[in-house]
Amino acid sequence: MGAIWPAVIAVVAGGAYAGWRRYLFPGGWAFALAARFAAERRELAEARSKVRGLEGAARADESAARSELAEQERRYKNEVRTRERLIATLNNPGTGKRLAGLGEVALYEHVVVAKDASGVRHTLPLAGLGVELDRGEESYHLYLVRADKQRVRVDYPRLGANPDDTEQPRFTEKRVRDFADGVQNAAAQENTFRARLPERLKETEAELDRVRADTAARERARERLARVRKRNEANPHLHDAREELETERRKWRALTGKMPPA
Template identity: 75%
Template sequence: MGAMWLIVVVAVAVGAFAGWRRHLFPGGWGYALASRFAAERGELAHARSKVRGLEGTARADESAARAEVAEQEQRYKSELRTRERLIASLNEPGTGKRLAGLGEVALYEHVVVAKDAKGVRHTLQLAGLGVEFEWSEESYYLYLVRTDGRRVRADYARVGVSPDEAEQKERQETRFTEKQVRDFADTVRDTAATENTFRARLPERLKKAEADLDRVREDTAAQERARERLARVQERNKDNPHLRTAREELEAERLKWRALTGKMPPG
């Protein structure tokens, strides 16, 4: 069974090859396959190959030039988007990434989010924020002081002050050491200082970012050079004397073949 299939496959392949040869060299099987017409077939095939090679080179050159144009346009757009995103982030920095947290207080790059003793959630800008620490017999207190003087208090139950350990476990209340709360207060204070510096430098950074955006927007030289190169390649391909000569030679070979066989071969 395997040998039969092999014979069939070989026969199909041979038939396809012969059919393709007859398409390239029309006029009958003899013209397509006989050795006495090998020279004529060779001249026609050579002329075809020369044209195909030159056409392929022309297409490759134009494709490369188009790719360069696309690359420069994409690079230009990417640089614009990068600078536009920077300006947007400077104008609207948002919360920034989360940096730390303790109890009901979460610290971000530009804000601190706190839930006070009444369960009210506050989002406070770090710029100008004051931080105070106090304590009582039962709790530590972190005060976040707004620029208008209003304060948000976060309570932290103290470790080791409950006389009834069973009651403490039942309430499932997290308790904190003085060091934990003081260290966190220092972290919030330091981050607020960093934010103050960021805000102070913001006008200068915005001015520079906007100037960079204008510079990038106006700098289209690379794109123009790529487009000019593409235009030159297209013009060269349009009037390529080598390709024109090769096509004329191919046409002459096709006419010779028609004179020989009565059939015009494909180009």
């Protein structure tokens, strides 16, 4: 059974080849396959090949020009979107990324979120925020002082105090002081950020205007595509090759009574 399959495949492939030849060179099997019409088939095939080659080169040139235009369009849009996103972020920075946390306090780039000694949760802007630390008998008291002087107190039970209470986490003074320093430093950075914000916004908006106005690269790519299309449309070599192919097709029709495909 295995020896039959190669023969079957060969017959199918041969039939497909013969059918394709008859499609390219219509008029009967003799015109498609016989040696006496080889010269006529060769002339028609060469005319086709010449047109295909020139058309392929023209398509490749136009495709490259279209790709360049698409790339310039993509770059332009990305440049504009990048600056638009930056302006939106500057106008509304939100909380920013999380920087640190200790107990009931989470520190972010632009705010600190804290649950006070009464269990009330507060979201405090870092701009203008003050930080104070007091050492009580059983806890360290971290005070977050808002710009309007309102104070939020967070308690950190001291390590070693009230040893019978094993449910609450305990904190060393160094750990609490290090965290308080981190909050204070983040607040200082936020103050600097807010102070520079109007200038940064002005600079970024001016840059956005400049990027939007800079369309030179896109225009060059668009003009190149137009030139390539115009050149391809007026290509005398392609025009002559198509005329030659039409001549060969008409000769074949005169010989066989059938017009071959282009």
